[in-house]
Structure formats: structure tokens, C-alpha cells
Amino acid sequence: MTASTIRLAATPADHHIARMAALALGLSVLEAAIPSPLPGVKPGLSNIVTLIVLARYGWRAAAWVSLLRVLAGSLLMGNFLAPGFFLSLSGALCSLAALAASRHLPQRWFGPVTHSIFAAYAHITGQLLLVYFWLIPHTGLLYLVPIFATAALVFGTVNGLIASYYLNEPQTEPVKA
Amino acid sequence: MSPVEHIKPGDWISILLGLLFTAWLATTAWHGGAADTAIIRSGGKIFREVPLSRDQIIEVPGPLGLSQIAIHNRQARIAADPSPRQYCVRQGWLKQSGEISICLPNQVSVELNGGGKRYDSLNY
Numbered sequence: 196m197t198a199s200t201i202r203l204a205a206t207p208a209d210h211h212i213a214r215m216a217a218l219a220l221g222l223s224v225l226e227a228a229i230p231s232p233l234p235g236v237k238p239g240l241s242n243i244v245t246l247i248v249l250a251r252y253g254w255r256a257a258a259w260v261s262l263l264r265v266l267a268g269s270l271l272m273g274n275f276l277a278p279g280f281f282l283s284l285s286g287a288l289c290s291l292a293a294l295a296a297s298r299h300l301p302q303r304w305f306g307p308v309t310h311s312i313f314a315a316y317a318h319i320t321g322q323l324l325l326v327y328f329w330l331i332p333h334t335g336l337l338y339l340v341p342i343f344a345t346a347a348l349v350f351g352t353v354n355g356l357i358a359s360y361y362l363n364e365p366q367t368e369p370v371k372a
Numbered sequence: 373m374s375p376v377e378h379i380k381p382g383d384w385i386s387i388l389l390g391l392l393f394t395a396w397l398a399t400t401a402w403h404g405g406a407a408d409t410a411i412i413r414s415g416g417k418i419f420r421e422v423p424l425s426r427d428q429i430i431e432v433p434g435p436l437g438l439s440q441i442a443i444h445n446r447q448a449r450i451a452a453d454p455s456p457r458q459y460c461v462r463q464g465w466l467k468q469s470g471e472i473s474i475c476l477p478n479q480v481s482v483e484l485n486g487g488g489k490r491y492d493s494l495n496y
């Protein structure tokens with residue numbers, strides 16, 4: 196019997212996406228250490244990476260980075276296939292859908308701040324819909340919606356500003372991938 | 373560099389839209405729903421459904437005895453109850469649709485209901 200080796204050919208683009216996803220993963224692990232007043236209210240720092248990747252390398256790369264981060268993040272936190280994982284996933288999928296739409300806005304007028312705000316609202320919408328239809332089918336949830344919306348606006352704006360600041364820095368040239 | 377330089381004109385519109393949307397959500401979710409009926413339950417079954425427009429006192433039988441529910445000035449409360457800790461009595465007046473007061477030991481509850489089902493406005 197001969198040992199068989201499976202060899203996957205990884206292109207430089209794959210390596211680059213993996214590096215970006217690892218960076219996003221680092222931010223989400225960092226963020227898990229920040230105490231939150233309400234489950235679901237958190238800064239979503241890893242989305243800064245998604246925004247930068249979207250601006251520099253397009254939507255497909257951003258989707259890869261975002262979904263890899265959700266998957267690997269859940270493995271690191273130990274909640275793979277637990278409710279928290281599906282909440283992240285639905286949030287990420289809705290955010291990506293919002294980004295797919297908002298990136299067609301004229302770039303002269305709309306920057307990462309707009310994309311970030313739209314993605315943040317989409318994220319919380321996806322999560323709340325999943326919570327409502329799967330975990331807590333109770334209308335009392337409605338009382339929390341304004342709190343989540345406020346958090347989405349604040350953190351969406353801040354993350355967008357950070358991404359915008361990074362993208363405008365002269366020393367942060369895109370990597371040739 | 374100040375952070376304002378990183379915000380493009382359209383971004384201000386997005387922030388403004390976000391503020392308006394959030395304010396609208398807060399007003400609909402927190403101040404909506406004038407109640408018009410009180411649903412009184414006993415042992416998990418609906419005992420009576422009464423309009424809030426008429427002031428009255430209703431006596432509801434439970435395993436421990438009679439609970440008294442008072443309707444007054446479009447509000448409802450449990451005025452007296454044989455339960456030992458009196459949580460539902462101390463909860464006071466219920467004013468908005470969706471509010472509920474429950475006496476677990478005597479298996480009596482009163483819930484305010486009004487307008488349509490609240491989650492019909494659950495759109496983002």
C-alpha cells in the first residue's frame with residue numbers, strides 16, 4: 196500500500212486571501228475579549244478588513260475573507276454549528292449582499308463609511324431575523340431593535356472611518372496578488 | 373488628518389439616513405401600541421376578554437382563591453390576589469399594548485392587547 200498525498204495548488208491570490216482572513220480572525224478574537232452590555236452588540240472590528248479588501252480587491256475576495264473569518268472564528272471560539280455560528284453566518288451573508296449592492300454607488304460621493312453603515316444594518320437585520328424565526332419567536336424582541344440599530348450606526352460609522360483612513364494612507368499600497 | 377476628511381458627501385447622507393431610520397425604529401418600537409382590550413387568563417385558558425373603555429372590577433377564580441382585576445382609565449392592574457409574594461399586584465398599572473402581569477401561584481394573568489399584532493411592523 197502506498198501513501199497517497201493530496202496536493203492542493205494554491206495560487207498567490209489564495210495566499211493573499213488567507214492572510215487577509217487571518218488578520219480579520221485576529222481582530223475578531225481580540226474583540227471577543229471586550230465585554231458587551233448585550234449579546235450581539237459588538238464593534239465588528241474584523242469588518243474593517245472586509246471593507247478594505249472590498250475596496251482594493253473586489254467583492255469576491257471580500258466574500259471569501261468574510262466567510263473564512265466566520266468559519267475559522269467559530270472553530271477558534273468553539274461554537275462551530277452552534278447558534279452563535281449561524282448568527283454570525285446570517286449576519287455576514289446579509290452584509291455581503293448589502294455590500295454587493297452598495298459598491299455600485301458612485302465612488303466619488305460614497306466611500307467606505309457608507310458601505311460600512313449599510314453592511315452594519317444588513318448584519319443586524321440578518322441576525323435579528325434569524326433570532327426571531329429560529330431562536331426567540333417573541334415580539335418582545337422588537338424592544339431591543341432600536342438598541343441594535345444604534346449600535347449598528349455607531350460601529351458602522353467608526354469601522355468605515357478606520358477603513359477609509361487606512362485606504363487613504365500613502366504607505367498602504369495594494370499587494371500584487 | 374481629521375476624521376472628517378475621510379467622510380465623502382454621500383457618506384453624510386448615509387449617516388443622516390441611519391439616524392432617521394434608528395429614530396423611527398425607536399419611536400415605533402418604544403411608543404407604539406395603544407391598548408384597547410385586556411385578556412384575562414386563568415389556568416392557561418382565556419377567562420374573559422374585556423374592553424378597557426369601561427371601568428370595572430373582575431373577579432377571577434384560581435387554585436388559591438379569587439384574584440381581582442381592576443380596569444380603570446384605560447389601564448388595567450391586578451388589584452388583589454391570594455398569591456404569597458404579591459409580585460403581580462406590586463407590578464401596578466399596565467398601560468401599553470403587550471404589557472402583561474402574571475400571578476403564577478394563582479395561575480391568573482392579564483395582558484393588554486391593542487391594534488394589530490405588533491410584529492406586523494417588524495420591517496427593517
